[in-house]
Amino acid sequence: MTDVWVTIAVLAVATFAIRAAGPIAVGGRELPGPVLSVIALVAPALLAALVVTQTLTGESGDLMIDERAAGVAAAGGVMAWRGSILLALTAAVGVTAGLRAL
Amino acid sequence: MLAISFGVLAEPVMGVAAPIVMSAVVFAGSAQFASTAVLADGGGAIAAIVAGILLNLRYAPMGIALAPSLRGGPRRRAAYGQAMIDASWAMASRGEGRFDPSFMVGATLPSYPAWVLGTVVGVFAGDLISDPEALGLDALFPAFFLALLIGGELRGGRTAIAVALLGAAVALALSPFAPPGVPVICACVAALVGLPGRKAR
Numbered sequence: 001m002t003d004v005w006v007t008i009a010v011l012a013v014a015t016f017a018i019r020a021a022g023p024i025a026v027g028g029r030e031l032p033g034p035v036l037s038v039i040a041l042v043a044p045a046l047l048a049a050l051v052v053t054q055t056l057t058g059e060s061g062d063l064m065i066d067e068r069a070a071g072v073a074a075a076g077g078v079m080a081w082r083g084s085i086l087l088a089l090t091a092a093v094g095v096t097a098g099l100r101a102l
Numbered sequence: 103m104l105a106i107s108f109g110v111l112a113e114p115v116m117g118v119a120a121p122i123v124m125s126a127v128v129f130a131g132s133a134q135f136a137s138t139a140v141l142a143d144g145g146g147a148i149a150a151i152v153a154g155i156l157l158n159l160r161y162a163p164m165g166i167a168l169a170p171s172l173r174g175g176p177r178r179r180a181a182y183g184q185a186m187i188d189a190s191w192a193m194a195s196r197g198e199g200r201f202d203p204s205f206m207v208g209a210t211l212p213s214y215p216a217w218v219l220g221t222v223v224g225v226f227a228g229d230l231i232s233d234p235e236a237l238g239l240d241a242l243f244p245a246f247f248l249a250l251l252i253g254g255e256l257r258g259g260r261t262a263i264a265v266a267l268l269g270a271a272v273a274l275a276l277s278p279f280a281p282p283g284v285p286v287i288c289a290c291v292a293a294l295v296g297l298p299g300r301k302a303r
Contacts (some may be wrong), residue, residue, distance in 0.1 A: 003147040004116045007137055010147075011154045012127035018158050020180035022165015023172050034297050036163050041293035044255040044262045045269030046136070046156050047247045049289030052270040053277055054139055054244035061277040061285075068241045075245035079252040086103050092245030096238030 071096030104131055104246075105217045109224020111135070111242055114234060115142045118225050125221035129214060130187070132250055133157040136286075139243045145283025152287050164191055171201040185210040188254075261295065268292035 055072045058064035075092035079085070105125065112121035115138055128134055137154035140146075145153075165183050168191070172179050185207045194206035231237060256262050269289035276285035 001117070003141060003150070004120045006147040007141060007150040007154070008120060008124045008127065010151045011124075011133065011137060011158075014151070014155050015128050015130050015133065015158050015161075016184065018155070018161045019165060019183040019186050021183070022162050022167075023169045023179035023183040024176045025166070025169070036166075037296035038293050039159050039163055041262060041265045041296040042156050042159055042290050043132075044251060044266040045290050045292040046153065046286060047132075047251045047255060048266035048270040049273035049286040050136060050139060050153075050247040051244045051251065052274050053143070053286055054247070055241075056274065057277050061280070061282065063274070063278070067238070068244065071238055071241035072244045072248055075241070076248050076252060079249045083253060085246070085249045085253060088249040089107060089242060089245050092241040093238040096241040097236065098238075100236060100238065 067096045067099040070099055103220065105220025106224035106227065107242055107246065108134060108138075109221040109226075110228035110231070110234075110239065111142075111224075112138045112221075113225045113228030118229065121225050122218065122221050125218045128154075129217060130154075130158055130161075131217070132247075135243065135246055139247075140283040140286065142243075143282040145281070149281075149283025149287060153283065156287065156290055161186055167199065168201050168203070168206075170199065172203055182207065187213060189213075265292045265295050268295065 051072065053061075055069050056063055056065060071092040071094075074095040075088040078091040079088040082088075108125065108131065109121055112124070112134075116124070121138075124134055124138075133154035136157050137150035140150040140153045161183075164186055168182070168186065169179070172182050182203050185203075187210055190206045190209035190213065191201075193209055194202045196202055228234075231239070234240060251266060256266060269292040272292060273285040273289040276288055280288070
């Protein structure tokens with residue numbers, strides 16, 4: 001439980017600082033291009049890693065494919081087709097729960 | 103609605119109070135989902151914090167883009183920075199690097215109570231659910247991250263797609279050996295692909 005509160009406290013302070021940094025720091029001192037492009041690529045790398053680890057691994061971190069994978073794939077399809085996060089999440093939950101109920 | 107999902111997902115990991123406090127003081131959806139996912143996997147505080155910070159790093163360049171449109175001293179500027187959430191920031195863009203800061207604040211203000219209240223609703227809904235797996239709720243986290251990827255990040259073009267694939271491969275390769283949360287953080291090294299491309303131009 002301590003981990004939870006430490007995470008919340010530190011993340012709150014860090015998020016505040018990151019949001020404040022850009023508006024304050026500018027005054028001719030812009031970040032160099034390569035730094036900006038690396039920062040822009042952190043999110044896709046991290047999100048993709050979260051997708052696969054949360055979808056395809058079991059408790060101990062080894063590869064495991066179950067109903068989740070089908071649900072998440074459905075969400076990806078819906079997102080690409082309609083572009084609605086809520087529809088995609090509904091598809092994920094519906095497909096996963098449906099397959100488990102079979 | 104996303105806030106409700108967050109509450110439902112975070113409740114088994116953190117209990118009732120913590121998700122609500124988190125939404126109130128962090129107020130950054132994707133980072134909250136990411137660090138909660140790491141904690142749910144048993145990743146510990148440091149891995150959870152690093153994952154959240156890495157996702158929030160995007161606010162640095164967003165803030166830099168916003169900066170020339172802001173007036174006033176550092177405190178006032180920092181306060182405007184707090185109003186940055188993805189949707190408001192994007193809607194406040196007026197093209198050619200100009201932003202309408204008042205519009206951004208106006209778009210963010212109603213989002214804040216909605217985000218916190220939605221979390222409250224989700225936490226209590228999550229408390230009532232006895233078997234989250236039967237309802238397929240364990241698919242919500244990865245589906246949310248995938249939706250964010252497809253809806254936004256991958257529009258950055260081929261480089262973004264290549265980086266996402268590389269990050270996914272790194273994370274999968276490491277996850278049987280590394281402690282929980284660590285593979286996801288190591289995957290961010292894939293972002294360094296951005297370096298040589300820029301230099302070549």
